[in-house]
Amino acid sequence: MKETYREVIEYLFGRLPMFTRDGASAIKKDIHNTVRLCQALGNPHRQFKSIHIAGTNGKGSTSHLLASILAAAGYKTGLYTSPHLVDFRERIRIDGEMIPQENVIDFVSRHRSLIEQIQPSFFEVTVAMAFDYFATEQVDIAVIEVGLGGRLDSTNILLPEVCVITNIGMDHTDLLGNTLEEIATEKAGIIKPKVPVVVSERDETIAHIFEQKAREMNAPLRFASTELAVRSCEHSGQGLLVKIKDNMHHRTKEVYVGLAGHYQQKNILGVLVAVDELQKRNWTIRAEQLGEGLANVIRNTGLQGRWQTLSTDPLIICDTGHNEDGIREVLANIYSTPHRKLHIVIGVMRDKDISHMLPQLPKEAVYYFCSPDISRAMSAAELKNKATQYGLQGMAYPSVNNAVDAAKEAYLEGDLIFVGGSNFVVAEVLKNYSYIH
DSSP: OOOOHHHHHHHHHHHSOOHHHHGGGGOOSSSHHHHHHHHHTTOGGGSSEEEEEEOSSSHHHHHHHHHHHHHHTTOOEEEEOSOOSSOGGGGEEETTEEOOHHHHHHHHHHHHHHHHHHOOOHHHHHHHHHHHHHHHTTOSEEEEEOSSSSTTOTTTTOOOSEEEEOOOOSOOHHHHOSSHHHHHHHHGGGOOTTOOEEESSOOTTTHHHHHHHHHHHTOOEEEHHHHEEEEEEEEETTEEEEEEEETTTTEEEEEEESOOOTTHHHHHHHHHHHHHHHHHTTOOOOHHHHHHHHHTHHHHHOOOSSSEEEEETTEEEEOOOOSHHHHHHHHHHHHTSOOSSEEEEEOOBTTSOTTTTGGGSOTTSEEEEOOOSSTTBOOHHHHHHHHHTTTOOEEEOSSHHHHHHHHHHHOOTTOEEEEESSHHHHHHHHTTSOOOO
């Protein structure tokens, strides 16, 4: 009897090692399994063009922006990202449409013996499924987001048109290294022979790592923040109006990005330079298509959880930023959003080093500590105890929804409720609000 979609998803989630649930133990520190899987599938990753994107923060937004632009330019565009927030199929899309349930069922049913034989992780199977789907559907190009790190990530079997590295920050230090240099070395591992690489933000302390790797690989290297600079960035409608100075050609242009987080101004520079690289490689992307792709990224790709307004009365905003730099950007957005009292619903994973995050959080806010429904989550009580040491005051709640309900109960007109700290906190909240795509 044919399996249902739910049974197949339970098999993927339950049987295979999964980072979101199991943490570091689920990570296979080499690409051997992915190579074996893809060889058995006829090397689907060699049957379509790709863009490969790594980085600590901003790689998801950058991936969605580039996919939106390519789709607006008329290319059949695959998009692979992780983790998903509500539906597994968010990870694998073509022109914004999630992979059909039927395709997920068929892939697992057809290749179950192969999966049992190779014993890959959840992520490795998902990467192989994405590559197989994009090849079968004959996409013109696929935008592929690295899962973790770069050098040893399952996606790193691609030979892309362009590599993009967004920014480097302290995250997953247990797996990638305890210094920016070590983390940058892992991210630089996606740089391929003669493939152009765009680094969104130039950080003088680690720029030499990318320069050295690019030299070794004979890969043209561009630092977007050297070539372009943001002159101004202001909220407009549901997005941002960004004025950008082109330092190389001494001209200024204005772009509208359909995402509201101020941190997108950092991502946009990398996106624009990556588009320029694609144009050099004979991809036709006209100015109006670029504008349409930037403006309609949510509609074109179904991007969720990036400074997303869930409700205006009460005002509830969520964001998936969850490491030191991510939280810093979230706080910049909070401070630029007019509000009276600030309510913060927050949960974290127990394997996160939150000693960098907690000191940044505002002491004047009221906190609603919670624990998402996942075994890797830190208990609300433990998070509350740790937060109290930094002068953060609030109550612990047994679930994310209980915490959000308590914040709504305390809300008065003019207040702001922010929900975040982890992808999984945001995912649980999104389930209760209208879900796009």
